[in-house]
Every structure is written in C-alpha cells, then in structure tokens.
Amino acid sequence: MNDIFIDVDYSQVYKHGQKIGGDVFLLSRNPDRNQIVAILSDGLGSGVKANVLASLTAHMAHNLSFSPMDLTHSAKIIMDTLPVCKERKISYSTFSIADIRYDNTAEKIIVNFLEYDNPPALFFQGPKNIPWTGETIDLQRKGAFKKELLHRQTFNLEIGDRLLMLSDGVTQSGLGLSMPLGWRIGGVNKFIERTLENNTEISSKSLTKAIVNKALNLDGFTSRDDITCSCIYVRKPRRTLIVTGPPFSKESDVILGEKIKAFNGKKIVSGGTTALIVSRLFDKKLKVDLTCWSSEVPPASNMEGITLVTEGMLTLSKVATHLEAKTPVYDLPNDPVKKFIEIIENSDQVHFIVGTKINEAHQDPNIPVEIGIRRTIIGRLRKALEDNYLKETSQEYL
Amino acid sequence: MKKRDKLLVKICVGTSCFVQGGADLLLYNDFLNPELLDRFEFEGCSCLEACKAVNDADVESKPPFVMINGKLHGNMNSDKLNKLLSDEI
Ligand code: FES
Secondary structure, three states: OOOOEEEEEEEEEOOOOOOOOOEEEEEEEEHHHOEEEEEEEEEOOOHHHHHHHHHHHHHHHHHHHOOOOOHHHHHHHHHHHOOOOOOOOOOOEEEEEEEEEEOOOOOOEEEEEEEEOOOOOEEEEOOEEOOOOOEEEEOOOOOOOOOOEEEEEEEEEOOOEEEEEEOHHHHOOOEOOOEOOOOHHHHHHHHHHHHHHHOOOOOHHHHHHHHHHHHHHHOOOOOOOOEEEEEEEEEOOOEEEEEEOOOOOHHHHHHHHHHHHHOOOEEEEEOHHHHHHHHHHHOOOOEEOOOOOOOOOOOOEEEOOEEEEEOOHHHHHHHHHHHHHOOOHHHOOOOHHHHHHHHHHOOOEEEEEEOOOOOOOOOOOHHHHHHHHHHHHHHHHHHHHHHHHOOEEEEEEO | OOHHHOEEEEEEOOHHHHHHHHHHHOOHHHHOOHHHHHHEEEEEEOOOOHHHHOOOOOHHHOOOOEEEOOEEEOOOOHHHHHHHHHHHO
C-alpha cells in the first residue's frame, strides 16, 4: 500500500435562490495511470447557462488532461470550442486544472497546474503560505475579446502540502457589505493560515467547508455568487486493520500477534474465537460491553490495545449491507456495527487479515461453509469500500 | 452486600447463542424480578463452547447458554432464568 494519501475534496454553495451552479468542480482518480485530475471551472453568469459553460469546460479540460497533449495547448482548444454567449457575444468561463501524477511508491508527486482567470490558487506547506513563482503565458488567440493570460506552474507536492483552488465567489464575498472590497485573496489566505495553525491535520472536506461557510457568513448568509473551494492535501494515510477468523495453525497465531502489534493504525478484531486468541496472545482481558449492542448484533468487547472487538459473522455482514447501501452513520443504532463503520469511514486504507482455520469440530459440515461465507463477506466489504467510499483495501490469509 | 458476595451470571453473547434467544436474555434488567438484580452480578461472555456439543435429543443442550455460579444451563429463556435465580437464593 502507498505510504502517501492524496486527499482531494471540495465544498460549494450556489448563488442564493439558484438550484444549479455556474461553478463546477470535477475530480477523477486514475490509479492505473497514477494520475489524479482536479478541475474548478466558473461559467459566465450563474444558473443553467453558466452551468453548461462550466461543465463543458471542466469536462473538456478533464478529457484533455488524460491525453498526452500539453496543458497549454489543451487550454487553447477549450477556449476555441466554447459556445458564444448571445447577449454578450463572448464565450467565457474560467478554469483551474491541477494534473497530479505520482510514481508507484507515491514518493514523488508532481503537479502540473494551469489557471485561467480564477482567483490565484493558494499553496501551503504546513500552515505556511508559499507564494507563486509560475510563468504567465499570453495565449494570443484569434478572435479573443480580451487579453488571455494563462498561469502555469509545475511543482512537487510533499507530505503536509496543500493546494487550494477557489472561485471568485469566495474572494468577492462580503463585497460592499461587511467588507468594502470583499474578503479578497489576502483575507482568505490569512483565514486558511489561522485554521491550519489550529488544526494542522484538518481534512480537505473540513477545511473547504470552513472556508465556504466563512464566505457565506460574510455575504450575510445570502450568497451573491456561487461559492466554491477545493483542496488537495497530501498526507500520511490513516489505516485500519481488520482481523477476522482464527489463523490456520497454532504457529500462525504468534505471527498474527506480531502483525497486529506492528500495525500502525486502528485495529478491529471481529469474531469471538479470534478475539480469544488475541486476548491470550497479548495477555489482555476481554470484557463484554453490555452498553453497546442491538437486537441484530451481539455486544462489542473491550480489550486494551485493540480499538474495537466485535462478534464475527453477524456484525461483518451487517457492516457490508450498510456500506453497500451507503447508510449514513447517524441513522444507525449505537451498536458495534456503527462503531465499526465509523472507524473505517475515517480511514484511507483498510487491510484485512483473514484466518483460515478449519475448526477442530471438522466433522461439523457447517464449518467449511463458514469459511466460504467469511470470504464472501470480506469480498463484499472490500468492493463496497472501494466503490462507495473510495478506500484502498488489501487482504491476506493466515 | 459487598460486590464479590454476589453470584456471577454469565450470559453468552457468542453468535450461536445470540441468534437463538441470547439477545432477549440481555434485556435481563427488564424481565428479571427486581430483587434478583441486586443479588447477582451479570456479565456478557464470549462463546462458552457449549454450542459445539449440542445433542439433538436433549433440548437442554441447545443454545442460548447461561452460566450461573459456574454451572452451565442451556435452552435459556426469561422465565427459566427468573426461576433458576430464585432457586439459587
Ligand atoms: S455461542 Fe454460546 S456457547 Fe457458543
């Protein structure tokens, strides 16, 4: 698994009263090619027309980024293609494109960044803003109605770095209301620095939400333009280990213990027998927690060193069902399933260690079936985590 | 009465017991005679292994299991638990 996680997210509110936005944020991850492309586009005006312009721009930029074409050339194509507005006789939408590529170990992350007429993107190393030094390209397109300047920059991202793209709804918030000139890029910058100082590990979702909320606040809670903010944040991945099923042989019990000890992250043990093995290995008491259960799943247990200990099959299959249905956590009763889901929702990578012991009672025809069921459930969990929650998963048998 | 003087009642919360009636037993606070609640200490425990030795001819060997003061009782339900605990004191 990668030692680096690229957390990309955004927040947005539309102009007050609009059901559709003129700001469009588009993100796609292409793990096969080690590439992530994030685009923020702002179409002229607001509402449907602006949305069409912005979507068109964003999708074009997106497709072109995955082609081998040079970004500057892509930008030209985009601007040549945009339909012309009937009233204003101009075709116009702004865009920022961050084309992120990394090598297999994700040790080196390179961003190709291109910006046209959006407020300048902000780059942070830790809580510190680093000013831009990129080049400016004059497109000199035929038929352009104004001077078209592209800003372009290529740079490396490292752990703790953030790149934020904003629409002008953010920088112009509060204009003529709480602030005569609006919030402006300097104000946004200060706000982000302060937020990062207080919370160095804030997720992209929370940071962008804080910025958008602040902008909305400055606008007197009646947004006068679409307000959009996105963040690309490079950090160490948060990991969860899920151990289920007793290992194949007694000797592998010790290996299991070592693997659990060595794992850096949250740890879940699922299954009664498995929990007993772990409790014996670590010489830690297992205590059933009768405050945390529901009629559908048996209580969780507490054990020092393990984040969560649950029953096996019932719990895992319930978790799988809820992940497949994307049930919001707050809709769940306070039982082990809820705790389980909360933990994995807050991780980037989930690793499964699946025990394959054929039970001593092997005359019992149910046992092989049980192993098959376990395998199927793990398969469902992994698929749901990858498809619905964009988590990285991996698995080993023991 | 000091805590350690109370007899221990272990309710099995292993998968087999839980799905075969053990879940209802965890509501002991609701169905047990209030006097009994003071006289015993209750806790949940993982599989007592009794579910692996079920004898089809004997209903008493079937889940859910409860262990009262070290003695295993099968095929448990709320009425039976009330009665067994009353007999115990
Ligand atoms: S589950 Fe209760 S004895 Fe096995």
